[in-house]
Amino acid sequence: MIESLVLRVVAYGLIPTIATILGSALIFLHVSLDERFVDVALGFGSGLMVYVAFVELLIPSIELGGLGLSLVGFTIGFILIKSLDTFVPHARVVRNDGRRNLTLIALAIAIHNIPEGLAVGSTSLHSPEAGLATAIAIAIQDVPEGLIVSLSVATSSGKILSGFLAGVLSAVSELVSAIASLVGLIDTAITLPVLLALSASAMVYVVVHEVAPEIFGHEHDEYATLGFIAGLIIGMIL
16 A cells, blocks of 8 residues: 555656656757746746645645644645745746856755645645646646756856756656655644645745746736636646
């Protein structure tokens, strides 16, 4: 039983991991991205993340463990991701000014992908259907996200290979965090509801604090909004 759950988490975790690597590999085709596409893609990813956070993570958490455990997990998730955001120096990756330290960019990538990996892992432990749907949803938005990350780092470093390797790092951090969600097996009656709510909180934080400031507040707000709505719709379909 435990072995099958571990294999499920790893298998489902590989779906967005491979998607991110494939998206990053597009950099070798010398693809350029219009800023409007970036806003649509990130808006789309945000819509999917918000849908997953509430429908696939928070609601099952409340159903499994009640409101109390869910509030505990949600609070822990916020504290965890806020602490990483505050105490780990990092730089935003989307609108790059060409002078940012690559180590800081790499850290930003890792922080951004931790909630996604936890979401895939925790939903996989809860339900194979929910886990697969979550993995596919995140994989869809990870293809353009991987390319955006790669292009951002390549622009900063002047090296295409560095950009691709940053995308690979993004993918690996997602898989590692998915595997880390196996802590939910310690006592599923308690740790799984907490883990689901924790993942939801972390995803919401990333959307509101990290992604939204990058895509809203300039001339392409309508593109980001359309992308966000499309992400919600795809989440509902999946």
